[in-house]
Amino acid sequence: MSSVSLYSxxxxxxxxxxxxxxxxxxxxxxxxxxxxxxxxxxxxxxxxALRQLQDLGLISRRRGSGTIVEAQxxxxxxxxxxxxxxxxxxxxxxxxxxxxxxxEVVLDTELAAQLGCAPGSRWLRISSTRGEPGMAPNVxxxxxxxxxxKTVRPLVKAHPDRLVSDLIxxxxxxxxxxxxxxxxxxxxxxxxxxxxxxxPDAPALMILRHYRDQAGVVLLASxxxxxxxxxxxxxxxxxxx
Numbered sequence: 689m690s691s692v693s694l695y696s697x698x699x700x701x702x703x704x705x706x707x708x709x710x711x712x713x714x715x716x717x718x719x720x721x722x723x724x725x726x727x728x729x730x731x732x733x734x735x736x737a738l739r740q741l742q743d744l745g746l747i748s749r750r751r752g753s754g755t756i757v758e759a760q761x762x763x764x765x766x767x768x769x770x771x772x773x774x775x776x777x778x779x780x781x782x783x784x785x786x787x788x789x790x791x792e793v794v795l796d797t798e799l800a801a802q803l804g805c806a807p808g809s810r811w812l813r814i815s816s817t818r819g820e821p822g823m824a825p826n827v828x829x830x831x832x833x834x835x836x837x838k839t840v841r842p843l844v845k846a847h848p849d850r851l852v853s854d855l856i857x858x859x860x861x862x863x864x865x866x867x868x869x870x871x872x873x874x875x876x877x878x879x880x881x882x883x884x885x886x887x888p889d890a891p892a893l894m895i896l897r898h899y900r901d902q903a904g905v906v907l908l909a910s911x912x913x914x915x916x917x918x919x920x921x922x923x924x925x926x927x928x929x
Contacts, residue, residue, distance in 0.1 A: 693903070694729055695733045695736035695737040696901070697727075698723070698727050698734060698737035699737040699740040699741055699860075699861035700861045701861075702717065702723075702737065702738075702741060703746060703858070703859060703860055703861030704859065704860070704861075705717075706741075706746055706747075706757055706760060707760055707761060709760070711757045713758065713759060713760055714756065714757060715756070715757050716753070716754040716755060716757075717755045717756075717757060719754065720734050720735060720738070723738075737861075740862070740902075743902075744858075744863055745758060745759055746759055746761075746861070761858040783818040783819060783820065783826070784818070784849045785816040785817065786817050786818070786825075787815070787816045787844060787845060787848070788815045788816060788817065788883065789813075789814075789815045790812065790813070790841055790844070791813055792811070792813070793811055793812075793813045794808060794809070794810055794811075795808065795810075795832075802896070803832060803896075803898075803909040804898060804906065804909065805906060805909065809835075810835040811832040811833060811834065812832070812834075812835055812837070812838045812840070813830055813831070813832055814829075814830070814831045814852065815828070815829070815830050815831075816829055816831070817829070817883055824885040824886070825883065825884055825885070826914060826915070826919060827912050827913065827914045827918075827919065828880045828883060828884055828912065828913045829910050829911070829913075830911050830912075831908060831910040832909045832910065833852060833907070834908065837856055837860060837907070840852060840855055840856060840860075852908060853867075853899050853907070853908055856907065856908070862901060862907060863901060863902060864899050864901065864907065865900060865901055867897055867898065867900075868898045868900070869895055869897045869898075870895070870896045870897075871893055871921060872893070872894050872896075873892075873893065873894070874891075874892050874894035875888075875891065875892060876889060876891075876892045876913060876915065880913055884915060886915050890915060891915075891916040892913045892916055893913075893914045893916060894911065894913055895910075895911075895912045895914065896909070896911055896912075897909065897910045897912070
């Protein structure tokens with residue numbers, strides 16, 4: 689069963705047209721009725737697609753003026769405090785990724801359980817490191833992307849300073865509504881010791897993230913290993929009044 693609903697597919701096509709300039713910034717895109725006819729969908733479904741693009745800041749809707757293109761791409765704003773999705777985007781911009789491998793994989797039972805996804809489902813796995821130039825990497829990440837978005841590969845290579853979730857929002861019109869993360873202690877797997885320039889079994893923090901859309905569907909999931917001496921996570925707890 690596809691994780692991509694009809695309204696998300698419509699939003700994806702429209703986002704492609706906006707990113708490619710077919711619908712220029714400031715122009716009016718076709719009406720709900722015209723889009724419903726083109727995609728053989730109900731107006732309710734078309735409205736859901738347009739709402740998704742509106743939430744991304746790509747369009748605005750004004751009574752009497754129609755649907756106006758406001759931007760050709762999303763404006764990501766994501767600090768090391770990581771209190772919001774915008775903070776993740778800023779962190780990615782400061783530490784561009786180096787991609788080591790991209791391949792389609794089928795999740796076995798163990799990996800599916802770790803990621804919270806269906807066994808036997810297909811995903812694009814992007815393995816990468818991040819770090820300051822001239823220094824040892826501070827993280828290894830295996831990012832799993834819904835196979836529907838496997839054409840994101842060239843974009844990942846072309847934009848090392850942007851999150852893959854940000855690229856999917858911009859080019860496919862699928863909005864990430866939340867990111868769940870679980871942090872736990874771990875040891876560096878032997879296979880990652882060399883690329884991270886650290887001894888096997890050295891202490892690390894493992895971060896598991898799930899990127900979900902507004903319906904709660906997982907579009908991306910990642911497993912990251914940070915050597916313990918290269919990463920610090922902090923939060924502030926506020927006493928309730």
